[in-house]
Amino acid sequence: MPAAARRNEQSRRAILDATLALLAETDYAKVTIEAIAARAGVGKQTIYRWWRRKGEVVLEALAEQAMPMALPDSGDLEADLRQVVRATVAEFGDPRLSATTRALTVEMLTDDDLAEQVRDRLLRPQLHAVRDRLAAAREQGQIRTGADLDLAVELMFGPVFHRWQLRNGPLDAEYADALADHVLAALRP
Amino acid sequence: MPAAARRNEQSRRAILDATLALLAETDYAKVTIEAIAARAGVGKQTIYRWWRRKGEVVLEALAEQAMPMALPDSGDLEADLRQVVRATVAEFGDPRLSATTRALTVEMLTDDDLAEQVRDRLLRPQLHAVRDRLAAAREQGQIRTGADLDLAVELMFGPVFHRWQLRNGPLDAEYADALADHVLAALRP
Numbered sequence A, B: 001m002p003a004a005a006r007r008n009e010q011s012r013r014a015i016l017d018a019t020l021a022l023l024a025e026t027d028y029a030k031v032t033i034e035a036i037a038a039r040a041g042v043g044k045q046t047i048y049r050w051w052r053r054k055g056e057v058v059l060e061a062l063a064e065q066a067m068p069m070a071l072p073d074s075g076d077l078e079a080d081l082r083q084v085v086r087a088t089v090a091e092f093g094d095p096r097l098s099a100t101t102r103a104l105t106v107e108m109l110t111d112d113d114l115a116e117q118v119r120d121r122l123l124r125p126q127l128h129a130v131r132d133r134l135a136a137a138r139e140q141g142q143i144r145t146g147a148d149l150d151l152a153v154e155l156m157f158g159p160v161f162h163r164w165q166l167r168n169g170p171l172d173a174e175y176a177d178a179l180a181d182h183v184l185a186a187l188r189p
Helices: A003-025 A033-040 A044-050 A054-065 A077-093 A095-110 A112-139 A149-166 A173-187 B003-025 B033-040 B044-050 B054-065 B077-093 B095-110 B112-139 B149-166 B173-187
Strands: none
Touching (some): A003 A033, A003 A044, A003 A054, A033 A044, A033 A054, A054 A112, A077 A095, A077 A112, A077 A173, A095 B149, A149 B095, A149 B112, A149 B149, A173 B149, A173 B173, B003 B044, B003 B054, B003 B095, B033 B044, B033 B054, B077 B095, B077 B112, B077 B173, B095 B112, B095 B149, B112 B149
């Protein structure tokens, strides 16, 4: 890698690490471009060279942090789905993560381009991983042939999102397990 | 009703009617307090006497417009649920209604008090009407005893909300029917 490209990559990495560190420490509203630049030791212009706005930096930081998600495949579909739903419910129930999700959701609702990026880079890989796990289960006859797997994924995550957004009930493990059980009931042969 | 109270009620009604008329005609962003006041023939201060901000006026107008929702009860649970889900999907798929929902969602995510009002006044009556229909079906043995009816309602609406927000697939009658079928599969005895 030429020296200039290496310096660019170092700056980029520093900016994304600073963003994640700030997200973990403070409110989303305080994670400003200024704060990110100061923490990363770069100028604001360096950030604006690569990203239009804060939401895009946050998205990129979160997308790079997200594990290349492979769903648990213990052979026990019920246990695996419960694990995924529990993790999702815990994430939405966590005040700090929830605040970041809330802020990103607002940015998605007001910026179509960012919405596409969040969907394609942050969420789709996770949704597809779940669908792949369900496809494997269907091949093993644990899920009925006629089940719509994209819909099944929405059945798993849509209710959590709905409850979170409306604050319409607790986001706890008991809820997660009940949700996983109902989704499984919808899919069983 | 004393004359002053009657005038108040007339102004209030004019403001809410003007809000609904503007929502039907133009973009949410253009439905300003100024535009509502002009259309209703009142001063802006009259509006601010009763509501803090536009989102609250819109909410009240929508809440009063919403029918006291009674779900269809044809005896055919599948047909009834399909009807409800189709109507919901059509609403989210309609560009103008969708724009209003989008704007209200942003306001809910940034204003806890408004979020509670939207939930309690606009959404809960509708969600409870669906739950009541499901409770009747459960009494008739069409739904399994162990089904969680609040969760069932979330299974019906959460996926639509998720798909709408992520723009992750078509919002059409075929989707609505598939969703209703999967939810029913989750609930059957």
